Amino acid sequence: MQLPSRTWGDPTAPRRVLLVHGLNGSAETWERTAERFAADGWHVTAVDLRGHGSAPPGSDYSLASYATDLPRHDWDLVVGHSLGGASSLLAASTPGFTQRLVLLDPVLEVDPDAREAIIADQLAELDLTVESLTAQKPHWHPRDIASKVAAARRSSPATASGSFDDNPGWNLVVEASTVSVPTLIISGDPEVYTMLAPATAAAITTANRNVAYLVIEGTGHSPQRDRFDETFAAIDDWL
Numbered sequence: 515m516q517l518p519s520r521t522w523g524d525p526t527a528p529r530r531v532l533l534v535h536g537l538n539g540s541a542e543t544w545e546r547t548a549e550r551f552a553a554d555g556w557h558v559t560a561v562d563l564r565g566h567g568s569a570p571p572g573s574d575y576s577l578a579s580y581a582t583d584l585p586r587h588d589w590d591l592v593v594g595h596s597l598g599g600a601s602s603l604l605a606a607s608t609p610g611f612t613q614r615l616v617l618l619d620p621v622l623e624v625d626p627d628a629r630e631a632i633i634a635d636q637l638a639e640l641d642l643t644v645e646s647l648t649a650q651k652p653h654w655h656p657r658d659i660a661s662k663v664a665a666a667r668r669s670s671p672a673t674a675s676g677s678f679d680d681n682p683g684w685n686l687v688v689e690a691s692t693v694s695v696p697t698l699i700i701s702g703d704p705e706v707y708t709m710l711a712p713a714t715a716a717a718i719t720t721a722n723r724n725v726a727y728l729v730i731e732g733t734g735h736s737p738q739r740d741r742f743d744e745t746f747a748a749i750d751d752w753l
Contacts, residue, residue, distance in 0.1 A: 523552030536596030540567030
């Protein structure tokens with residue numbers, strides 16, 4: 515699928531970064547991050563995944579299809595959040611996708627016992643309002659709240675549930691343990707909420723010297739929204 519995209523920054527910039535959103539997101543949810551990268555001299559592209567934003571619905575919502583859709587331009591960096599992190603990791607198994615990879619609380623595996631509760635949470639996001647999300651996340655920047663609500667409203671039950679129905683054995687731990695490009699995993703704080711179990715992260719970093727892992731204290735599943743400056747600084751330091 516040819517994915518709709520938005521760009522920021524100078525098209526002739528020497529460094530190019532691709533931003534890949536999570537479930538019920540869109541390219542617009544990256545606006546603040548994109549602007550920061552552009553200010554630092556990057557040319558930035560953010561895509562709408564199939565069934566999200568202005569992209570058409572997909573015939574399926576398998577991780578393989580999400581990954582195959584991603585544009586392959588030998589990116590200098592790809593940053594993926596949640597579902598976008600999983601899709602970007604899978605795409606990185608193909609040579610020529612990216613030189614480096616940052617995964618923000620990626621969904622590398624789905625606990626079968628928590629599966630139905632996670633699906634219910636994703637379906638509930640479709641009814642978010644600015645008021646309800648502000649009540650849930652009073653520390654988020656208003657622009658992040660507005661863009662998340664707008665993106666969730668443009669998603670659908672077919673996309674939200676299909677992304678789990680079409681991935682019954684969701685597990686990319688092997689892929690993370692063998693990824694060949696330098697990769698930074700930034701996790702939410704286990705004391706708050708994260709989709710990546712610390713034990714799984716430890717096993718991955720032990721198996722693969724290409725992977726670095728850090729937790730940003732006090733963040734949940736969206737470190738880039740919970741603590742924007744700290745998350746961007748962590749990426750910048752790693753780069």
